[in-house]
Amino acid sequence: MDNNEFDNVMSGIGDEAPDAVFGKHDMKENIENVSPAVIKRLPRYHRFLRELLKCGKLRISSTELSKLMGVTASQIRQDLNCFGGFGQQGYGYNVKYLYGKLNELLGAEEAYGAIIVGSGNLGRALASSHMFENRGVMRLAMFDVDENVVGSEISGLTVYHTDMLDEYCRSHHVDIAVITTPLEAAEPLARTLEAAGVRGIWNFANVELKAQGEGTSVMNMCMGDALMTLCYEIKEKENSGR
């Protein structure tokens, strides 16, 4: 078993609970106007549920999960209830069922197809990770302008020339494009991708890209922001310690 913080939680309470039937009202109708704060928390629930499932945990109460995640039980129940009644009074949540619902909710059952543009270190890191498969996303191909890598295979993905990007996107089901190119290339790439019908752009270049149309979603990573926040915290502790 993986060495992770769940180990201590998994032992202890008996897991001999019945694998009951769940989902009184199933998925709610009006999911549209769920608050952004709730949505931002969903991937974290998904992640913890996946771990619980992997550890063989069958059921969990909001209280137990709240201790594990360091949030209030109230918040967990409130959050989940935005989407439907996934639990059962007196019992809690069936881990497998809830995980399935989160998968459904987050689009992990849609088998979205993803390409990676840029075969540098970051592109390779992402290509070789479990990032995509863990979330039901299929890796399709990589793209680069460097003739030395075009035609080769990286982590099982063929590298095509970026000139082929438009054509490839139009002839395959590319839902998501990951941009790991240098800064200058990002903006024009985004335009090409959007025009070719790609629906989601995951941008790692150090520019904030914006979608032009309504149909495209853009996720800007801005990794450096996290580093800065860490620096702020370090400095703050330094100050308060004086």
Add this chain to the structure above:
Amino acid sequence: MDNNEFDNVMSGIGDEAPDAVFGKHDMKENIENVSPAVIKRLPRYHRFLRELLKCGKLRISSTELSKLMGVTASQIRQDLNCFGGFGQQGYGYNVKYLYGKLNELLGAEEAYGAIIVGSGNLGRALASSHMFENRGVMRLAMFDVDENVVGSEISGLTVYHTDMLDEYCRSHHVDIAVITTPLEAAEPLARTLEAAGVRGIWNFANVELKAQGEGTSVMNMCMGDALMTLCYEIKEKENSGR
């Protein structure tokens, strides 16, 4: 000039404003209890100010900046005022001065030292980026367990064996450690690093690490969460479009 979204904003309004003296009350005393929401936004201000500076912009009003960043002018003024009066009525903010204040605030003038643990693709990607230098953080060294890379140089950084980690941290000024190792190594590494006095851990492994003591800050990246959120958005647009 870099091709980025600032270009159109930079032109237009004349920049012939005087390089006036600023900072009526300078930095405020009680910075301690600034809300987390505000702090999370600081790196983004820093990023935009850096761009403005690079483009040669001398002054900017909250209104102009608000349009650039897609937030309200009110929020910008409110946020900055948590830390001090950095602007001037009737004039706006002096870009250089404000950027300096943000640097100071975010610890970018502390010259923190950083090491990268794990010399895989992600480690290399980070090592070769401008991530650190852009934020006044000094890259010191890399660490890995692979004898084939130990002793070599990556992007100007010597790779040491991870066995040397404790010793190195104790004998150098290591403020920040970046973990880009496989999942299983992350937890024990964090313990070692914390024990050796490292003050900030930037964790890219797919586990949520927690600091044991009060003095250490941990920033968990959870990159997959961003991918999931993107999937959610794609799915949502799909649904509403029906």
Add this chain to the structure above:
DNA sequence: TAGATTGTTAATCGATTAACAATC
């Protein structure tokens, strides 16, 4: 001086928590 734009207070809005009735 007049115009511009901040700093700051007050009003609104949204998100979190507490509490408990419903119910398994």
Add this chain to the structure above:
DNA sequence: TAGATTGTTAATCGATTAACAATC
């Protein structure tokens, strides 16, 4: 049935926006 725990409403808390007086 009794115990447990959800779903949901109401109360609290925090964050954002609007407005304007202060002032450069």
